[in-house]
Amino acid sequence: MSTAHDDKHGEGERRHDLGHGHGEAAGPVVLSVSDRHPRVRTIQVVRPRSEDSSFLAATAKGLGITLKHFARNFFLPMRKAQARSKAGAPTDDSWRNEIETVQYPEEKVTYPERFRGLHRLMLRDDGAVRCVACMCCPTVCPAHCITIIPEESENKGIEKRPAVFEIDELRCVVCGLCVEACPCDAIRMDTGEHARPVEDRADAIETKDSMMGRGIHSIAVQGGEGPDWRGHGVE
Amino acid sequence: MLVFQILDFPAVKWLFLVLALVMPLASLLTWAERRQSAMMQDRLGPNRANIGPIRLKGILHFVADALKMIFKEDFIPANVHKGLFALAPVLALAPVLIAFAIIPFGPTIYPHAITKVLDADALAAAAAGAQGAPNLADAIRMQILSIDFGLIYYFAVLTLANYGGTIAGWASYNKWALLGGLRSSSQMMSYEVAMGMSLMPMFLAYATLEPGALVLAQGSQPWNWGVIGWGQFAASGAGAGAVPGLFGALAMMGAFVLFFTAAIAETKRAPFDIPEGEPEIIGYFVEYSGIRWGMFFLAEFIEIVFISAVIATVFFGGWQVPFLDADGFRIGGELGLTGVSGGHVFAMKHGWVVALQFLAFGGKVVLLSMLQLLIRWTLPRFRADQLMNLGWKLLLPLALVNIMVTALIKLISLSMGS
Ligand code: SF4
Ligand code: SF4
Numbered sequence: 197m198s199t200a201h202d203d204k205h206g207e208g209e210r211r212h213d214l215g216h217g218h219g220e221a222a223g224p225v226v227l228s229v230s231d232r233h234p235r236v237r238t239i240q241v242v243r244p245r246s247e248d249s250s251f252l253a254a255t256a257k258g259l260g261i262t263l264k265h266f267a268r269n270f271f272l273p274m275r276k277a278q279a280r281s282k283a284g285a286p287t288d289d290s291w292r293n294e295i296e297t298v299q300y301p302e303e304k305v306t307y308p309e310r311f312r313g314l315h316r317l318m319l320r321d322d323g324a325v326r327c328v329a330c331m332c333c334p335t336v337c338p339a340h341c342i343t344i345i346p347e348e349s350e351n352k353g354i355e356k357r358p359a360v361f362e363i364d365e366l367r368c369v370v371c372g373l374c375v376e377a378c379p380c381d382a383i384r385m386d387t388g389e390h391a392r393p394v395e396d397r398a399d400a401i402e403t404k405d406s407m408m409g410r411g412i413h414s415i416a417v418q419g420g421e422g423p424d425w426r427g428h429g430v431e
Numbered sequence: 432m433l434v435f436q437i438l439d440f441p442a443v444k445w446l447f448l449v450l451a452l453v454m455p456l457a458s459l460l461t462w463a464e465r466r467q468s469a470m471m472q473d474r475l476g477p478n479r480a481n482i483g484p485i486r487l488k489g490i491l492h493f494v495a496d497a498l499k500m501i502f503k504e505d506f507i508p509a510n511v512h513k514g515l516f517a518l519a520p521v522l523a524l525a526p527v528l529i530a531f532a533i534i535p536f537g538p539t540i541y542p543h544a545i546t547k548v549l550d551a552d553a554l555a556a557a558a559a560g561a562q563g564a565p566n567l568a569d570a571i572r573m574q575i576l577s578i579d580f581g582l583i584y585y586f587a588v589l590t591l592a593n594y595g596g597t598i599a600g601w602a603s604y605n606k607w608a609l610l611g612g613l614r615s616s617s618q619m620m621s622y623e624v625a626m627g628m629s630l631m632p633m634f635l636a637y638a639t640l641e642p643g644a645l646v647l648a649q650g651s652q653p654w655n656w657g658v659i660g661w662g663q664f665a666a667s668g669a670g671a672g673a674v675p676g677l678f679g680a681l682a683m684m685g686a687f688v689l690f691f692t693a694a695i696a697e698t699k700r701a702p703f704d705i706p707e708g709e710p711e712i713i714g715y716f717v718e719y720s721g722i723r724w725g726m727f728f729l730a731e732f733i734e735i736v737f738i739s740a741v742i743a744t745v746f747f748g749g750w751q752v753p754f755l756d757a758d759g760f761r762i763g764g765e766l767g768l769t770g771v772s773g774g775h776v777f778a779m780k781h782g783w784v785v786a787l788q789f790l791a792f793g794g795k796v797v798l799l800s801m802l803q804l805l806i807r808w809t810l811p812r813f814r815a816d817q818l819m820n821l822g823w824k825l826l827l828p829l830a831l832v833n834i835m836v837t838a839l840i841k842l843i844s845l846s847m848g849s
Contacts, residue, residue, distance in 0.1 A: 251821070252688070255810060262471045262809040269470040294473040 312385040316410035326382035329356040333374035341367035361404035365391040381416040435569035457732040458493040468808040503721035515602035520726035523595025527733045530588040533581040534740045535643040537573030537789045545782035550758035581641040593619045600715035611714035615706035621822040622696040628830035629689035632837035636663040646749030653753045657746035664844045675844035682837045694738045702810035739799035750792040
C-alpha cells in the first residue's frame, strides 16, 4: 500500500536538498564526487522506511500508541496528589497513570516557600499591628494599590500606626516590592494563598482587619517599647 | 393485540430508535470524545459538570452544552440567503436520521413467548398450531424498513446529507464557508464511489442487500460474520474447501478496511476533515452559531453512530451474540439454511436471548464509535490532493480488484461445493 504521490513528493524534496544543501555541513551523505564538477555527486538516498510510507502500517502503529496511552490512563489508578504536585520526573510507584492534571479546588499543589501570595500584616507581641505607617510601601508600589491613612498611636514609643491600610488585590502586580521596602517586617506575602475570586470589584480590596487576620507574631525585633535591634533598652 | 401492532408501526419504531438509542448515544459521544481524546493525550478532560452532587464523571456536560446552544443568540449575518441558511442544518441532520430506517437494531420479538424457549421443536409446534406451543402471533420486528435494496437506500439517503454542507457554504455569503462547502461536496462525491464499491464483496458473499437478512445470514458463529465470512466461501466437507475460505476471509477483511476508511471520510472528521480544517478554513458552518451550529455538530456525531451501526450490521453480525441462537447458547452445531442446528445447547428463554442481543448490538456500536474516535484523535489531516489521491487512486481500484477477487473465490467455492 505504498502511495505513489507521497514518494513523488519526497523525490522532489530530495532534489531540492541537493541543489541548496551544497556546501552545508548537514546534507545528504555524499558517496563520491565527480572530478569534473563538484556538484555532480553520488549521494546516499534516504528512502522512507516501508512501515512509514504505507498508510496502513503507520496508522496501526499510531493507533497502538494512542490506545496504549488511553488504556493506561483509563485503567490505572490516578497518581497520588502529593506525587502529582511535585514537578519533574516520576520518583515513586504511585506515578502509574500519565495524567498530571491537578483537580484544583480539591487538590492543591504545595507552592515553593518564596511564593508570593495574599498580603498579611504582622502583629506585635500584644496583637497590635506592626506597621508604623512609614509610607515606604505605598511609595515603592509600582501599581499604586496601597492606601494608608496614618493616625497617632496611643503608645508614645510607636508614634504612628495605620488607621486605614488597604491593598487593591486587583491592581496589585504581586511584585513583592512592598515586602522588600518595609523596614519593620510589618507586611508579608508568605500566606501561600491566591487572591480570591470575587463577584464585586470592591470585594477584592484587602482591609487592615482582613490582612491582620492572617497575621502572626514576627520574631524580628522592632523599635518602640522593649528591646530593639540597636540594643537600646537591652538590660 | 393492538398494543403490539402499534409498537410494530414503523414511525413508533423510528421514534424509539432515535430517542432511545441514537440521540443518547450521539450526545454521550460528544462527551466521550472529549474524555477519550483527553485520556489519549494524558489529560483528564471535562469531568466537572454537575447537578448538585451528581457529577457522573462529567457526563452531564452534554446537557450543559445543549442548554448553552439553545439559549445562545441565534445570529444571522447580513447578506446570507435566509431561507437556505435556515434549511442547511436541517438538510444535514435529517438524512442521517432517516437512514437509520434500514438498521436492524435487534431480533424479532415475540411478546407472547417471552418466557418460552424457542427451539426448533417449539417453532415447528407453533407453525403446526399445536396445543401448548408458544404464541408467535404478534411479532415486533426491530427494523423499521426491511426493503430489498436496503444498503442502496443508505447510500442514496446519505448522499442527501451532502447538500447540507454545500448549501450551508453557499448560503453563508462567506468565502471560507463556500470553500468548505465545495470541499465537502467534492470529498463526499469521491468517497461515495469507493464506499459503494467496497461493500460489493459483501453483497456477493451473502447474496443479499437487505441488512436484516444479512444479519440472519451471518448467524451466531463469529467466523461467519462479514469481516471473515468463512461459511460463505469454505466449501463444506472437503478439506480443500478451507482454501477458498481463507482467501475469502482475506478479501472480506480488505473490504472492511476499505469500507471503514471510506465511511470515516464520509463523516468528514479527521483525518478527512478538510471541509472543516480549523487551522485553514473554519468550514461550511463558519457563520453558524447557537442551535443551528449544534445541528451540524449533532449530525456529525449521529453519523458516527450510524456508520458504526452499519459496520456492526454488515461486518460484525449486527445483533448476533457469539454462539447465542434463538434457543440459547450453542456449542458446535451445523450451519444450515435456517440457521445453526444440532450441537450442545444451553437453553435460554426468549426474553433473555432478545435482551442479550439488544445489548450486543449496542455494545458493538459503542465499541466501533470509540474506534472511530480513536482514529480521529490519532491521525493528522490529509491534504486535499492526498485525500483525492487516496480516494480515487487507492481505495477505488482496490475496491474494484476486491470485487473481482471475491467473485472469483465465490465461484471457486461454489464449484467445489457442488
Ligand atoms: S506586591 Fe507590588 S504591586 Fe502588590 S502591593 Fe506590594 S508593591 Fe504594590
Ligand atoms: S507596611 Fe511597612 S513599609 Fe508599609 S507603611 Fe507599614 S511599616 Fe511602612
